[in-house]
Amino acid sequence: xxxxxxxxxxxxxxxxxxxxxxxxAELAFELDPDDTQVSARLQLEPDPAQPGQVLVLDGVDLELxxxxxxxxxxxxADYAYDGRHxxxxxxxxxxxxxxxxxIRPAANxxxxxxxxxxxxxxxxxxxxxxxxxxxxxxxxxxxxxxRIVLRAPKAAYPVLLANGNPAGTRDLDDGxxxxxxxxxxxxxxxxxxxAAGPLERVSTALDTAEGRRVELNVWAxxxxxxxxxxxxxxxxxxxxxxxxxxxxCYDLDVFNVVAAQDFTMGAMENKGLNIFNARYILxxxxxxxxADFLAIESVVAHEYLHNWSGNRVTLRDWFQLSLKExxxxxxxxxxxxxxxxRALKRIEAVRLLRGRQFAEDAGALAHAVRPDRYREISNFYxxxxxxxxxxxxxxxxxxxxxxxxxAGMDRYFADNDGRAATLEDFLAAHAAASGxxxxxxMRWYTQGGTPELRIHADFSGGDYRLVxxxxxxxxxxxxxxxxxxxxxxxxxxxxxGRAITAAPRTDARLRDDGVELLAARHELVWSGLPxxxxxxFNQGFAAPVxxxxxxxxxxxxxxxxxxxxxxxxxxxxxxxxTGALLGGLDPAAAESALSDALADLLDDDAxxxxxxxxxxxxxxxxxxxxxxxxxxVDALVARREDLVMRLTENLAAPLSTRxxxxxxxxxxxxxxxxxxxxxxxxxCLAWLTRLDPTAAQAQAQFDRAANMTARLAALRxxxxxxxxxxxxxLESFRVAHRDDPLVTDKWIAVVATRPHPExxxxxxxxxxxPWWKPANPNRVRAVLGSFARSNPLGFHRRDGAGYQLVxxxxxxxxxxxxxxxxxxxxxxxxxxKLAGPARAQAGAALSALRGKLASPDSRDLLAxxxxx
Ligand code: TRP
Ligand code: ZN
Numbered sequence: 039x040x041x042x043x044x045x046x047x048x049x050x051x052x053x054x055x056x057x058x059x060x061x062x063a064e065l066a067f068e069l070d071p072d073d074t075q076v077s078a079r080l081q082l083e084p085d086p087a088q089p090g091q092v093l094v095l096d097g098v099d100l101e102l103x104x105x106x107x108x109x110x111x112x113x114x115a116d117y118a119y120d121g122r123h124x125x126x127x128x129x130x131x132x133x134x135x136x137x138x139x140x141i142r143p144a145a146n147x148x149x150x151x152x153x154x155x156x157x158x159x160x161x162x163x164x165x166x167x168x169x170x171x172x173x174x175x176x177x178x179x180x181x182x183x184x185r186i187v188l189r190a191p192k193a194a195y196p197v198l199l200a201n202g203n204p205a206g207t208r209d210l211d212d213g214x215x216x217x218x219x220x221x222x223x224x225x226x227x228x229x230x231x232x233a234a235g236p237l238e239r240v241s242t243a244l245d246t247a248e249g250r251r252v253e254l255n256v257w258a259x260x261x262x263x264x265x266x267x268x269x270x271x272x273x274x275x276x277x278x279x280x281x282x283x284x285x286x287c288y289d290l291d292v293f294n295v296v297a298a299q300d301f302t303m304g305a306m307e308n309k310g311l312n313i314f315n316a317r318y319i320l321x322x323x324x325x326x327x328x329a330d331f332l333a334i335e336s337v338v339a340h341e342y343l344h345n346w347s348g349n350r351v352t353l354r355d356w357f358q359l360s361l362k363e364x365x366x367x368x369x370x371x372x373x374x375x376x377x378x379x380r381a382l383k384r385i386e387a388v389r390l391l392r393g394r395q396f397a398e399d400a401g402a403l404a405h406a407v408r409p410d411r412y413r414e415i416s417n418f419y420x421x422x423x424x425x426x427x428x429x430x431x432x433x434x435x436x437x438x439x440x441x442x443x444x445a446g447m448d449r450y451f452a453d454n455d456g457r458a459a460t461l462e463d464f465l466a467a468h469a470a471a472s473g474x475x476x477x478x479x480m481r482w483y484t485q486g487g488t489p490e491l492r493i494h495a496d497f498s499g500g501d502y503r504l505v506x507x508x509x510x511x512x513x514x515x516x517x518x519x520x521x522x523x524x525x526x527x528x529x530x531x532x533x534x535g536r537a538i539t540a541a542p543r544t545d546a547r548l549r550d551d552g553v554e555l556l557a558a559r560h561e562l563v564w565s566g567l568p569x570x571x572x573x574x575f576n577q578g579f580a581a582p583v584x585x586x587x588x589x590x591x592x593x594x595x596x597x598x599x600x601x602x603x604x605x606x607x608x609x610x611x612x613x614x615x616t617g618a619l620l621g622g623l624d625p626a627a628a629e630s631a632l633s634d635a636l637a638d639l640l641d642d643d644a645x646x647x648x649x650x651x652x653x654x655x656x657x658x659x660x661x662x663x664x665x666x667x668x669x670x671v672d673a674l675v676a677r678r679e680d681l682v683m684r685l686t687e688n689l690a691a692p693l694s695t696r697x698x699x700x701x702x703x704x705x706x707x708x709x710x711x712x713x714x715x716x717x718x719x720x721x722c723l724a725w726l727t728r729l730d731p732t733a734a735q736a737q738a739q740f741d742r743a744a745n746m747t748a749r750l751a752a753l754r755x756x757x758x759x760x761x762x763x764x765x766x767x768l769e770s771f772r773v774a775h776r777d778d779p780l781v782t783d784k785w786i787a788v789v790a791t792r793p794h795p796e797x798x799x800x801x802x803x804x805x806x807x808p809w810w811k812p813a814n815p816n817r818v819r820a821v822l823g824s825f826a827r828s829n830p831l832g833f834h835r836r837d838g839a840g841y842q843l844v845x846x847x848x849x850x851x852x853x854x855x856x857x858x859x860x861x862x863x864x865x866x867x868x869x870x871k872l873a874g875p876a877r878a879q880a881g882a883a884l885s886a887l888r889g890k891l892a893s894p895d896s897r898d899l900l901a902x903x904x905x906x
Contacts, residue, residue, distance in 0.1 A: 047411040050357045056175055057091035059083045060182040065172065069190035069198075069234055071144040071154050075103065078139075078172045081182070083132040093126040096169035096176040097139070098151075104138040124173050137173050146170075147813045147854045155300035156259060158235035159195070160313055164306060165356055165415045168227035178353040179458035181224035189216045190234055197237040197257065201230060201309040203291045221309055223289065224456050226352050231308030233296040238263040240270045244277070246287040252277075256319065258297040265320040268331060269295065272338035279339070279373050284447060286346045295319065295338070299779055302815050302857050303419065305337050307344030314341070317780050317816060323745040325781050328713040330746075332374070340370040351454040356415045360407045360483070361461050363419075364427020368435075371428060378710065381604040385652045388579045388609070391429065393660035395421040396584070399488045400664065401867035402903045404513040406486040408461055411515075413898040416857050422486070429582035430482045436525050436580045437479070437554070438472050446471040478523045478556065486513035489522055491555075493587045497570035502530070504562040504573065506546070508555060508583075514902065524581050527552040530564065530571040535600050538571055540564060551577075572596060577606050591617060591627035598635055604649050611635050615656045619677055620665060629681065633688045640692035647700060648714035651721045656682065659830050663868065670873040671834040675793070686725045697722040697735070705744065713747075720751035733761030740767050746781075754788050782809065783820035790825040790832075797832035798840045801825045805847070812851055815858045822847055826865035833865070834872070838879030841866075845883040849890055856893030863899045 042048050064079040084091065102119060105112045107129060118125045126135070146153040151170030152161050161171065169176040186200040192215040198207070202221030209215045237257040245251055254273050256266040273295060280286045290310045301315035318337040321330055347369060348362035375383040398404060398421050405418070407427050412418055435443045446468030454463055461483050465476045487510045494505045506526065510519035528551075530538040542562035546553040553562065564571070574597055576585050589597075591614065598610040614632040617623030639650045662678065663669045686693070700719050706712030727736050736755035740763075743749035753771055756764040768785060775781035786809060790801050804810060804821050811817040826833050826844045833840040844865060852859040869880035884903055891897050 042413070047413055048356075048415075050355070050408075050410045053355055053357075055085060055088070056177065056180050057085055057088045058093050058175060059085060060175055060180050062184075063174070063182040064185045064187075066187040067189065067232065069159055069188060069195060071159065072142060074141050074143055074152060074159075076139050076141060076172045078135075078137050078174070080135045080174070081132070082129070082135055084130065090130065093129050093135075095124045095126075095135075095173040096122070096166075097124050097173040098122055098169045100170075100173065101140040102137065103140055104136070106136040108133050109136075135173075139172055141171065148857070149300060149302045149815070149855055150857070152232075153300070155298045156235075157194070158233060158237070158259070158296075158298060159190075160233050160296070160298050161231050161308075162302065162306060162313065163230050163308070164228040166228070168230055171230075174227050176227050178226040178228055178355065181226050181352065181456075181458065183224060184219075184221040184230070186219045186221070186232065187216060188219075188232060188234060189214055194236070195234040197233075197235060199231075199233045199237075199257070199294050199296065199311055201225065201232075201311050203310075223309060223350065225309045225349070226458070229307070229309045229349055229352075231306070231311040231313055233257070233294075233298075233311065233313060236260065237296065240266045242270060242274060244274065246277070247281045248287045250288065251291065252288055253292045255292065256295045256297070258316070258319065262297060262316065262320050265322050265325065266297065268321045269297075269314075269319045269334055269338055272335040273342060275335070275377065276339040276342035276373060279376065280343055280346065280369075283372065283376065284346070284369070284444070286451070288345065289350070293342075295341075299816075300814055302855060305341045307341040307348055309345075309349050312341045314338075315816065317783075320780060323708070323747075325746055325775070325778060327747040327750055328708070328716060331708060331713075332378075335377075336370055336374050339373045340366055343369045343373070346451060350456065351451060352458050354458040354460045356412070356418070357408055357410070358460050359415075359418060360423045360427035360430075361459060361464055363424045364407065364429075365431050365464070367424050367428035368431035379646070379648065381608070382648055382652065384578060384605045385608050387425070387428075388605075389658075389661070390421070391425055391579075391582060392664065393658055395425045396488050397660060397664045397868050398422055399426070399486060399513070400511070402514070402870065402905065403864060403867045403899070404486045406484050406513075406516070408483040409486075410484070413901075414860075414894045416895055417860055417898055426582060433482065433525065433581060434468060434476075434479070437523075438468065438474065442472040443468070478521075481520055481522050485510060485519045485522070486516055487511050487519065489519075489524065489581075489583045491524070491526070491575075491581075491583050491585045493573075493575065493585065495570075495573065495587070497567075500566050500568070502564045502567050502571055504542075506553075506555060506560045506562070508558055514905070521556065521558045524555040524583065525549060525552065526555055526575065527577045527580050529574045529577065531574070531597075531600055532567075532571055533569050535596075538564065538567070572600075574601070574606070577603065579605070579609065589613070589617075589623070591623045591631045594623070594628075595631035595635065604646070608649070608652050611653045612657055615681070616662065616665060619657070619662060619681060629684070633685055636685065637689060637692060640689060640696055646714060647696075647718035648710075650696075651714070651717040654718075654721045654725070663830075663871070667871070668873050669868070669871050669876075671830050671876060672836070675830055682725065683728055686728050690726065690729060693722045693726050697726065704748070716745075716747045716751075720747070723751060724755055727755040727759050727761070731761075733759055733763065736761060737763045737767070746784075750784055750788070753785065757788050758792050779811075779814070779816065783816050786817070786820040787824040787828075790821055791829045793829065793831050795831055795835040795840075797825065797829055798835050798843060801832070802843060812854050815855060818851065818855075818858055818862070822862055823865075826862060834876055836875070838876075838883065841880050841883035845887055848896060849887060852892050852896045856895040859891075859893065860895035860899045863896055863903065866903055869903070 060080050062081040066077040068075040143152045143159055144154045150162055150167035188198040191213055198217035200219035202219045205218040205220040207217045238260050239255045239257045241255045243253050256270045258266050277288055295312045297314050297316040297319035299316050305314040305318050318334050344366050347365045449471045450467035469476045489510045492507045496503050542564050544562040546555055546560040594610055594614050598607055601607045614628050618625050618628035639645055639653050697719050700715040704715035704719050727733050736752045740752035753767055756767045771785050848859050848863050887900055
């Protein structure tokens with residue numbers, strides 16, 4: 039399955055089931071940061087349908103110490119190892135293979151396989167890290183049951199964790215000790231994990247709905263354990279929610295979560311032993327913002343929810359990645375929506391989709407949610423797999439309704455429990471449970487690119503006619519696309535603002551809330567109307583498409599007033615702003631409608647302040663850049679800034695009023711109203727600071743802040759608006775948090791995103807300072823990720839020095855952590871859309887990397903960026 043063809047790609051079409059199965063895996067670790075020995079005892083069995091195949095195991099850069107087949111030591115003539123694969127031509131029958139290898143965790147900066155982070159030893163195996171630990175069939179459809187034994191010096195490694203249930207501990211000689219773990223569930227190697235070290239915990243216990251007593255633990259190093267309580271609560275809420283909403287119970291006696299300072303991604307759902315980037319665990323009000331708390335809860339939920347969507351039902355092959363990731367993002371977003379505000383959660387998701395996933399779908403790295411080939415799977419942990427994948431599950435939910443969707447999910451879990459499944463299995467379960475044919479729906483997974491709907495209206499003789507055309511633009515490797523099944527919600531309003539409830543005549547399929555589009559073109563006709571109605575489409579952004587319809591600024595403003603659903607109101611305000619900035623609407627009319635809408639919201643004491651905050655946050659640079667054909671960075675940033683400046687001048691009074699009035703509520707704790715009040719106050723502060731060169735309000739908020747949310751927002755205002763107190767504030771923040779890497783990352787990101795071309799040099803200076811830690815992915819993201827992704831004026835600086843800086847660092851980081859380097863290279867995904875000189879400079883910076891990159895990860899990305 040993972041054997042590349044001559045073209046260097048692994049192809050979906052080449053999938054074959056494993057020729058050898060692994061029924062049971064027994065692993066013993068002698069842990070040491072410089073020299074760990076791993077003994078493996080694998081019970082193997084050939085697939086009866088494929089007899090006579092050579093036994094081939096994955097194993098990357100392992101030092102083989104000992105190898106035995108059915109107890110007999112093998113001689114070098116019995117096997118071949120080339121540093122990547124171990125070939126054993128001998129065995130034909132079920133057998134037991136025992137190997138012993140040596141690995142070096144402390145030298146492992148890739149953070150894949152077994153590595154050291156601070157005083158801890160940890161693993162990260164997804165997608166293909168397990169082969170760096172021992173010889174194994176490292177593919178998700180090989181799912182043994184496991185026994186894991188860990189041995190280590192007790193003083194340095196007092197806690198020894200692995201997947202599954204604890205199966206006993208004992209002291210050994212020489213101050214060492216041992217812990218055994220049993221994982222009774224069939225589990226692929228990518229979900230293997232161990233964690234060892236001076237860990238401390240917060241803990242609770244509960245009984246599942248099935249009556250199983252479960253111990254929940256969140257572990258961290260001693261200095262951090264006081265900041266684990268919130269994450270523990272989030273674990274408990276996630277477990278309860280999956281019981282209630284999906285009827286899924288936890289299935290082991292213990293659920294462990296470990297926080298690590300060095301971690302490439304967000305977190306990892308290893309069976310019974312989730313390992314997290316510390317930034318998604320550690321929080322208290324003095325060091326974490328409200329946004330951090332919400333992100334922690336949502337990532338904790340994401341990883342916990344994988345226990346069913348990913349672990350109990352796993353993947354047949356890596357092409358099915360979205361089967362677990364898209365589905366689990368859908369599940370975690372429903373969790374957040376059920377616990378907090380559904381509308382706000384939807385706004386957050388749609389922002390991410392429009393700002394980032396649409397750009398990915400339109401750029402050099404575009405791919406289908408289920409690609410049909412890849413060179414390097416670690417480059418496919420993308421917004422398309424995760425966020426668009428979640429949108430497709432949401433579409434299915436919209437199409438079927440909650441009851442049929444839940445029945446389909448139950449069927450999916452029942453039919454595929456303990457198995458390695460495909461996206462076809464997922465849709466087959468939903469088709470069977472609902473009786474619907476979902477074959478056309480499958481195209482959402484196989485076709486890349488964002489679908490576009492163009493809707494034309496015309497009114498004559500009492501007939502209102504809508505022509506709806508769909509089109510998906512070409513993406514790399516896919517020139518033409520077939521029509522998708524799209525549920526399109528729509529509503530018509532008459533001149534008095536009343537809903538027109540009559541159904542249209544149409545060749546599309548009617549739904550209660552609109553139509554289902556099946557073909558490239560459909561018509562909808564309403565007859566006998568006295569006047570042209572006002573139409574609204576795609577409420578709730580139910581379909582993840584770009585929709586084009588000619589509205590006037592007046593019509594948008596009218597719709598915004600008619601609309602009761604907060605998400606839709608937000609969306610209309612965004613459209614007004616986009617129209618004002620990018621044309622398409624009469625700019626003066628759009629701007630005054632926008633200003634009025636924002637003034638109304640600021641005056642409306644009944645409106646949720648969190649919602650008002652979202653409306654004040656105009657479309658960001660990424661969203662605007664995505665919506666135009668050619669990007670002139672400086673002009674776009676300037677136009678947006680000018681609009682915000684004029685709006686601020688109009689709205690100064692209500693902004694000041696709201697800022698002052700919310701002070702009391704904002705001083706509260708972590709409850710929803712207090713968080714919402716802080717969000718709106720911080721938004722008001724950012725707008726108002728534009729009008730005050732002394733930034734007195736921001737300075738006062740910084741000096742008096744009682745929590746990180748208020749302090750960091752004030753610091754950002756001071757630094758980004760070049761306030762006189764900026765340097766002193768930065769210095770005091772720096773000193774106060776110098777021993778906390780996560781808070782240090784916060785001021786670094788503030789510095790790296792200061793909207794000015796000179797920031798490029800400030801970033802270069804940071805990399806010459808003791809703050810630069812290239813082996814720590816969070817630090818690399820704070821310095822370079824935030825610069826390349828969130829500082830258009832710096833990254834796209836006119837002389838090309840921003841591109842050169844980032845490209846040069848990709849080259850350096852590639853030898854430290856290839857996944858981090860490749861991700862950073864992704865900041866160039868839309869380079870071909872840049873106007874004139876910028877495009878040439880970005881292209882030159884990329885071309886200069888040709889032949890200079892060490893890892894397959896970065897090489898694959900560079901080849902796709904340059905279309906070679
Ligand atoms: N499966 C993880 C998730 O929850 C993603 C992940 C964590 C990952 N670590 C990784 C992916 C390392 C690739 C490499 O989404
Ligand atoms: Zn995931």
